[in-house]
Amino acid sequence: MIISIIGVGLLGGSFALGLREKYPHVKFVGVDNSAVNQKIALAKGIVDEILTLDEALQVSELNVLATPVDAITKLLPYMLDHLPDGRTIMDLGSTKELICKLADKHPKRGQFVAAHPMAGTENSGPGAAFRELLIDKNVIICDKEKSSPDSVGLVETFLRDVGMKIHYMKPVEHDLHLAYVSHLSHISSFALGMTVLDKERDERAIFDMASTGFSSTVRLAKSSPQMWAPIFDQNKKNVSKALGDYIELLKKFKEAIDGRDMDASLSYMARANDIGRVLAGIEKK
Amino acid sequence: MIISIIGVGLLGGSFALGLREKYPHVKFVGVDNSAVNQKIALAKGIVDEILTLDEALQVSELNVLATPVDAITKLLPYMLDHLPDGRTIMDLGSTKELICKLADKHPKRGQFVAAHPMAGTENSGPGAAFRELLIDKNVIICDKEKSSPDSVGLVETFLRDVGMKIHYMKPVEHDLHLAYVSHLSHISSFALGMTVLDKERDERAIFDMASTGFSSTVRLAKSSPQMWAPIFDQNKKNVSKALGDYIELLKKFKEAIDGRDMDASLSYMARANDIGRVLAGIEKK
Missing domain, CATH: 1.10.3660.10 (6-phosphogluconate dehydrogenase C-terminal like domain)
Incomplete structure (x- = not known):
């Protein structure tokens, strides 16, 4: 299985580091428009390979969209357009209303899961990522019922395996x-x-x-x-x-x-x- | 030697606990108008005895005024009035201009040292006091030249011995x-x-x-x-x-x-x- 991290920063990087331990047979792919972030993510063992967004979309079971929220709203419609059947996109953005509204308009809404892990530090970038960041922290999944059972099941399994406690909420709330x-x-x-x-x-x-x-x-x-x-x-x-x-x-x-x-x-x-x-x-x- | 702590809370209590280790032959006296604080201060070994303010003033080499600053401005003139020759009062208040102005009017100004340790936590009272609070922290002494060399010498020795770094400043600054x-x-x-x-x-x-x-x-x-x-x-x-x-x-x-x-x-x-x-x-x- 391949998991792609789009935006290999503090949150996406920590998610990958936390998951790697439990999933030795998963290959982690990084997508990032910063050459320095790419190098650090590889050097730190956060991801095994850097691909372009299009390449990553074609090979990944799960695409973790962990960029700033303005990039999420730009990328999400494009990514859903090009997402193969049966695959999943999860975002980790700190806002949910606008992102969920965008997803709602898309025919592939079921393949998207809107999540927000309540974790972070004042530091940013892949250099700040660490394996323990998400342990015992809460994560909110919004509009769970709009995601397909398969996509939600996949995402919840991984979130629990990095140590998070899952809660459910409406995006507006x-x-x-x-x-x-x-x-x-x-x-x-x-x-x-x-x-x-x-x-x-x-x-x-x-x-x-x-x-x-x-x-x-x-x-x-x-x-x-x-x-x-x-x-x-x-x-x-x-x-x-x-x-x-x-x-x-x-x-x-x-x-x-x-x-x-x-x-x-x-x-x-x-x-x-x-x-x-x-x-x-x-x-x- | 006897040292009195007037207001046995987080700061006064931590100062006493830090000092006790290095001065096994000093007797620590507590003055506090809260019966509960008195009991906790004794039970925790912060002070050896509780006295009234008047009693403490008569026996103490050093009186550490560690109450809230409104009590400092009320007590300081009275304490200077009744302070025996050769003895010292140090305050630990977070404001200095008003306190120093009050002291300046008093004929015994030389026996007073105005200090402010840059240390604290969000907790208060003697229960929150701990020996390490002041280690490696900064303390500001104001208007040093208005205090007698003996009083300043005594205070600086104790502040250094609890691990503090001393700085000097004008009260207004x-x-x-x-x-x-x-x-x-x-x-x-x-x-x-x-x-x-x-x-x-x-x-x-x-x-x-x-x-x-x-x-x-x-x-x-x-x-x-x-x-x-x-x-x-x-x-x-x-x-x-x-x-x-x-x-x-x-x-x-x-x-x-x-x-x-x-x-x-x-x-x-x-x-x-x-x-x-x-x-x-x-x-x-």
Whole structure:
């Protein structure tokens, strides 16, 4: 069996590395328009061979579409057009509504499975991929009933074998939740990074005065712009709403500080403290 | 020798635990207005005895003022009033301008050392204290030249012996930097926690969909409101400016997303990416 990874980055690369151990007889093929990524993917043993997209489509049982989401929406219709019968495409994009809508229009919708693994780091590219990334993480499959039983069965087997826990959701619901629990935290971190860098021209001061709390809050600001800009764009409606809510709360917090209204500050923070319960739940997973 | 910890929480408690190993003949005394904190501090071996503030002042070579900053400004003048000659008070507050101004008015200014260890976690209280918290962390001493050589010498010896690296700074400069590299990241995290909790009434969805990036960004939202409200209040001018800068950038980011201006989004994130260099520097410390 041949599995192709289209876009051999952190997520696609980690999926391949995790799967290789359990499937010694599967050949992994990489498709990537970056020559450097191709070399790293081969050198790291993520894939056995680099092919063009057309070549990969003709030989692969499963095509894993792991590019940024703007490339997914561009490639998916073309790939479905040229997909041989009985074969499967799975995407790993962080947005689902637009991608699923595109797939819905296609006569080969059944051969497509829309998935989103809830895993990542602030690093990107095949150099950042590692075998353990997906273990014990959640993955959402959207519109499962629109995929053929064979395609879903194949995808679920592989996702479980790399250690993931599968959940099911509607694309609209997925994108709404993700705006709050993932996309917003990336924007808050990007903006925090910019704010501090704009002010603190002297890096020495940041080195000496920042504590681990700062590093933790700002680390997502290292994330790939090329990956995130299309996510924010495709999930514009929900991200804009979440970001608007966030800005409103920050303004209220600022008013409380400016007006020396300690009771208001205390009550905002007490409300926020409740996140402790949620974090304990996430860590326990 | 006797050292008193006034406010036996995360920071004061960790300082005592770190120091005890190297100073087996020092007796540690705790002063705390919470009966539970007193019991935990004794049970955990952070201090050997609980005394009242007046009792502790009479017997201690060094008084470590490790309460929230509103209690520091209340207690410091009283403590200096009643401090025997030759003895020292050090505070560990996250704001320095107001505290140093108060001390400057006092005839016993020389017996006071203003310090701020750049260390902490999102947890608080003596239960959260641990011996290693301060190792390899930076500490800022403000207005060193206003403290007597004896008091500074004593404090620096102990700070080095718990493993800290000492830096010197003016209080005004300290408070300005801290607004950006610490206080702002706490507010951004508190507000993120609130935004997500307001929206996501169903915790299950957060558990299933949040990844490690979310946990990392929001973990400071667990921090103690009682500790942070007075910090934001005492550093109101700088925090308000930093928060205003942050809100402006978030608004620009939102405009870029709403207007589908991908070039603007990409350029904001590319600017933020530069924080990677800073984080590498912090981690290398």
